[in-house]
Structure formats: structure tokens, C-alpha cells
Amino acid sequence: MSSTNHAKVLIIGSGPAGLTAAIYTGRANLNPVVFEGLQPGGQLTITTEIENFPGFEHGIQGPELMDTMRRQAQRFGSLCEYKEVTGVDFSKRPFTIQSYDEVYTADSVIISTGASARLLNIESETKFMGYGVSACATCDGFFFKNQRVLVVGGGDTAFEEANYLTRHASEVTIIHRRDEFRASKIMEDRVKNNPKIKFLTNKVIDAVLGTEEGSKRVMTGVRLKDTKTGELTTLDAEGLFIAIGHKPNTELFQGLLDMDETGYLITKPGSTATNIEGVFAAGDVADKHFRQAITAAGSGCMAAIEAERWLEANS
Secondary structure: OOOOOEEEEEEEOOOHHHHHHHHHHHHOOOOOEEEOOOOOOHHHHHOOEEOOOOOOOOOEEHHHHHHHHHHHHHHOOOEEEOOOOOEEEOOOOOEEEEEOOEEEEEEEEEEOOOEEEOOOOOHHHHHOEOOOEEOOHHHHHHHHOOOEEEEEOOOHHHHHHHHHHOOOOOEEEEEEOOOOOOOOHHHHHHHHOOOOEEEEEOEEEEEEEEEEEOOEEEEEEEEEEEOOOOOEEEEEOOEEEEOOOEEEOOHHHOOOOOEOOOOOEOOOOOOOEOOOOOEEEOHHHOOOOOOOHHHHHHHHHHHHHHHHHHHHHHO
16 A cells, blocks of 8 residues: 555455455456455354355365465455454545554445354353354354254254254254244244254353363353243253354444444445445345355455446546
8 A cells, every 4th residue: 555545445354255356356456455354354264164165176164265365366466454444434535444543545445344143242152162152053063073062043044053053963952032933934844843953942041051171161051041930950062053143243334324224234226335435335244145155255246346337437
């Protein structure tokens, strides 16, 4: 970046959407700048094997795929900066983007900040995250072969995760705070017909239980609270998967960009354009339906092409 800290295209986020946008805008000689954020590579860096990304017949590790994408973007002139965006001003052009005490300007911005899994927000959940607690069955299910696992949630995501986990675990128990589920009928039927899956309704997790010896932690079960009686019980299990939805990383843009009720950025139909001209959104930050690496990459390509055309028309 020049000494004036100005870019034609500034991309916020470095998952499949952001890096694909960087590849395309780089090839268009726009010299994009990518602010990678606190988790360079996005959610895929905490994913083990990815088997459904086209072009990798035998699968590829998540971090390896993101490293490859980053190098490809850099090959076409992208500048990847390990920086977190702390503020934006889209009220006038060029746009202003702040990273703590550093200020940058940009002619156009592509937002690809992704989404994060919603968690239970209990202290013991954080303590055992990665030591039995997970927010991604497809990432970590393999580690629970022939073990007892729990899934928290009552929607399609929870039911899909539970179904998937039966490939590995000996027993899967779905825990839900109500006795009715939000999941689609077809998913509910599929799960109820799976002999490996059990249900515990009107229950919430009060604490994750386990042992600690130095830095070694092992989850052994959970403490459950009955939502009707308040009664506490314990349940033995080796794994806990939290599937209560995702939260788009859009706090920075509240009051500036149009969002739906859960915070996903709203783009124009058939486009990645937001309500502010020159600002585009790609990937999970604007996609509550698919949330796949390949759809994120596709929308990153769309955002790059739209940004290029917009810059051409507005230069």
C-alpha cells in the first residue's frame, strides 16, 4: 500500500469469499488490500478435512486450502495484511477504514467478515472448547469414533449434525430447551428414524463437566437443568456439539448497512451490492442459507467483478 494508505479495493476478511475476491480483483490489476482479521483464513482454518470443494478429488485440509488461496491472491498482486478493522466510515468517498490508530482509505470495499457459531456462553464451555466441546460436527466428528456425544439445538443444523455424527459416535443425544423442534419435517423424520439418536427435551446445559490435569483437559459429561422444574441432573458423554445457529460478524456495520433481523447484510437481488454504492458483501456475512466454502468463493468472485465494473463506471 502506498504511504497514503489508499487502495482501489479494500477487502475486509480473508476466508474463501475474501480471498477469491482478492484473486479476481488482483487479476484485474486493482491491487487489492486484504485485511485478514483475527482469524486469517476464516472458519476453514479450524476445519480438518474438506472433501466437497471441487478440484480436490481426495480432499484437502482446511488450513492448506486457505494457504493456497492466499498465495494465489498474492501472486496476482494482493496485499494481505494481518490487521483487524475497528471502524469504518461509508458516508463519503473515498471510504475510510480504521485499524486501531491507523487510517486507510478505499475507493470500494468488499465485506467478507463471515459468521461465527453461536455458543452457550457458559464458562465451562470455553474451558473445554477443543477438549470435547465443538461447534462443527463435520470438522471434529471423526475424533469421537465409538463414543457418546451430545448435540444442542432444535433446528435443521442440529439435526444434520446429529445425523452426521452417527457415522462416528456410538450414541448421539439431542438436547433441546423445548419439546418442539424448529427443524423441517423431513429432517425430523430422518433423525427420529435413526436408531443411534436419542432425545432429551426441556433441558438446557448448565455446565460442562470434566477433568483437568495441568494443560490436559478431558470432558466427561454435562450438568443439565430442566426448563420446567429447574431440577439438575448429570449425563455422561465424551463430546458436546453446539448447533444453535450462527451470528454474522457485522457489528462494525450496524446503522451503516442494511441488515436483516439477525444481522446478515442485505444485498440487492442477484447482486453482492449493499445499500451503499461501492460497498459489496460476499460469503457467510450475507448468506444464511448455504454457508459453504464453495458458495462463499462464488460470491467473492461476484463481488470482485461487480466492484471492478463499479470502479470503471465511477472513476
